[in-house]
Amino acid sequence: MDVIFDSSMSGAFWIPVTLACLFGAMSPGPSLAIVVNHTLSQGRVAGICAALSHGLAVGLFAYATASGLAIAIDNNSMLFDVIQLLGSIFLLFLAIKLLFAPLKKDVEPVLAVHSSNWRAARDGFLVALVNPKVLLFFTALFSQFVGVETEMWEKVMLGLIAGGVDALWYMLIALIISHYGLLDRFQRGSWWLDKLFSIVLFVIASRFILDLLERAGVLPLT
Numbered sequence: 001m002d003v004i005f006d007s008s009m010s011g012a013f014w015i016p017v018t019l020a021c022l023f024g025a026m027s028p029g030p031s032l033a034i035v036v037n038h039t040l041s042q043g044r045v046a047g048i049c050a051a052l053s054h055g056l057a058v059g060l061f062a063y064a065t066a067s068g069l070a071i072a073i074d075n076n077s078m079l080f081d082v083i084q085l086l087g088s089i090f091l092l093f094l095a096i097k098l099l100f101a102p103l104k105k106d107v108e109p110v111l112a113v114h115s116s117n118w119r120a121a122r123d124g125f126l127v128a129l130v131n132p133k134v135l136l137f138f139t140a141l142f143s144q145f146v147g148v149e150t151e152m153w154e155k156v157m158l159g160l161i162a163g164g165v166d167a168l169w170y171m172l173i174a175l176i177i178s179h180y181g182l183l184d185r186f187q188r189g190s191w192w193l194d195k196l197f198s199i200v201l202f203v204i205a206s207r208f209i210l211d212l213l214e215r216a217g218v219l220p221l222t
Contacts, residue, residue, distance in 0.1 A: 059163020
């Protein structure tokens with residue numbers, strides 16, 4: 001069985017993974033609402049606390065997902081193709097969903113009157129930890145890259161990239177949304193982020209679907 005993950009292909013691997021993690025963090029959802037909530041109710045420090053703890057949870061999720069996939073693949077070689085196929089289909093589904101996402105998307109947080117830095121950190125961690133979409137996304141994404149020979153440092157790097165990109169993005173959000181009108185501008189601009197994210201996911205998924213078809217003999221090897 002060919003192992004897709006190759007540490008020598010640094011650019012071909014790390015760039016799409018980083019972009020996918022970045023656009024995934026940029027996509028509005030409950031995580032954004034939590035950061036906005038605590039930033040507007042308690043201030044930028046609380047928002048940064050929520051961003052850092054959210055990034056920590058995402059990084060742990062990413063590392064655990066990469067490690068679990070490597071173990072599953074090592075125990076059952078056929079499982080590699082199944083997980084990769086299902087992951088590719090899920091990424092295509094996300095790409096199509098984002099491509100046709102509505103222009104108007106609002107983030108309407110219910111401000112926490114008794115917010116604090118600790119509560120912000122707690123909520124930021126928990127909103128990532130209990131969100132099943134985080135696990136599904138990383139399973140689908142990493143199944144395209146993780147293989148039997150994936151080394152420990154590469155798994156750790158996946159976690160650091162996913163968590164670091166996530167934390168930096170939400171820290172940026174916490175730093176700028178207190179300025180009047182910027183939240184509205186972000187909501188309007190998120191439509192374009194969805195389209196860019198859709199393209200990234202479509203390219204990643206299509207590439208590995210073609211690879212699966214080639215290995216299955218449906219398409220000629222290139």
